Amino acid sequence: MIVRQTDFKGGLSDDLAAPGRPGVAFWWLGQAGFAFRSGALRLMVDPYLSDSLAAKYRGRPLAHERLMPPPIPPEAVRGLVWCLCSHAHSDHMDPGTLPVLAAHNPNCRFVVPRAEVQTALARGVPKARAVPVNAGEHVELGSGQTIEVIASAHEERVTDAAGQHRYLGYVLRLGGIGFYHSGDCVPYPGLAEHLRAARVRVALLPVNGRDAARTQAGIIGNFSFREAADLCREAGIPWLVAHHVGLFAFNTVPEETLRREAAGVEADLRVILPRYNERYETWMEANQ
Numbered sequence: 001m002i003v004r005q006t007d008f009k010g011g012l013s014d015d016l017a018a019p020g021r022p023g024v025a026f027w028w029l030g031q032a033g034f035a036f037r038s039g040a041l042r043l044m045v046d047p048y049l050s051d052s053l054a055a056k057y058r059g060r061p062l063a064h065e066r067l068m069p070p071p072i073p074p075e076a077v078r079g080l081v082w083c084l085c086s087h088a089h090s091d092h093m094d095p096g097t098l099p100v101l102a103a104h105n106p107n108c109r110f111v112v113p114r115a116e117v118q119t120a121l122a123r124g125v126p127k128a129r130a131v132p133v134n135a136g137e138h139v140e141l142g143s144g145q146t147i148e149v150i151a152s153a154h155e156e157r158v159t160d161a162a163g164q165h166r167y168l169g170y171v172l173r174l175g176g177i178g179f180y181h182s183g184d185c186v187p188y189p190g191l192a193e194h195l196r197a198a199r200v201r202v203a204l205l206p207v208n209g210r211d212a213a214r215t216q217a218g219i220i221g222n223f224s225f226r227e228a229a230d231l232c233r234e235a236g237i238p239w240l241v242a243h244h245v246g247l248f249a250f251n252t253v254p255e256e257t258l259r260r261e262a263a264g265v266e267a268d269l270r271v272i273l274p275r276y277n278e279r280y281e282t283w284m285e286a287n288q
Contacts, residue, residue: 016072028243083098086181144173147170149170182205186222187230205228
């Protein structure tokens with residue numbers, strides 16, 4: 001598989017809206033957010049495009065002031081047909097982003113954990129356009145493109161009283177390519193085997209890690225970079241897109257540390273440390 005990284009001119013809204021070329025393109029939105037374009041399909045996962053958390057935590061410990069602005073205001077997004085939220089934390093299910101996306105994209109449907117559907121509705125997802133899901137289910141996106149819903153362990157796999165998972169990951173089958181967006185997650189038994197069977201080619205994984213100080217402060221952790229790389233190796237995934245860094249000062253990893261770790265991975269794993277204003281275009285080679 002080929003992934004081409006290209007700087008683009010102008011705004012993300014224009015680049016995202018441009019006619020789809022062969023293959024699948026994706027863009028980093030900051031934190032765990034990504035936008036995808038596959039043919040006529042426009043899809044986002046976990047977009048945090050507001051500053052709602054700064055307002056929520058202002059004057060409290062661990063101020064959630066953004067270290068980087070959103071790459072696109074939510075009102076500038078057009079043509080979106082799917083928006084996926086992995087769980088209810090506000091940097092993944094944002095009350096400052098979701099109602100704005102809904103208002104400006106009347107055909108957009110919102111895939112959310114069934115265990116958190118009431119939270120999603122309270123944060124601005126229109127009830128008629130909500131698609132509640134649980135691990136083990138599939139969503140048809142059209143044109144043979146699909147979502148497989150799997151459980152995530154945000155340090156632990158957590159279910160509600162009905163046994164429905166509060167933290168989800170999504171295996172996206174777009175343009176014949178398997179992408180895995182874990183949401184917030186750490187390694188758990190059986191995950192690598194599941195992803196290998198799903199023939200995932202690109203894993204988009206959080207690498208901000210976890211430690212005792214953050215745990216004591218109530219900050220639930222994610223993969224370390226090494227754990228993310230190990231998961232890709234065990235699952236036979238050739239591309240790792242490392243994210244969930246650079247937004248909040250109390251919950252990130254220095255860029256130089258990530259670059260050093262990325263330089264030390266095995267030769268058969270290619271690592272992308274995504275940037276704003278960069279488009280990632282993917283397609284399968286003829287013999288694949």
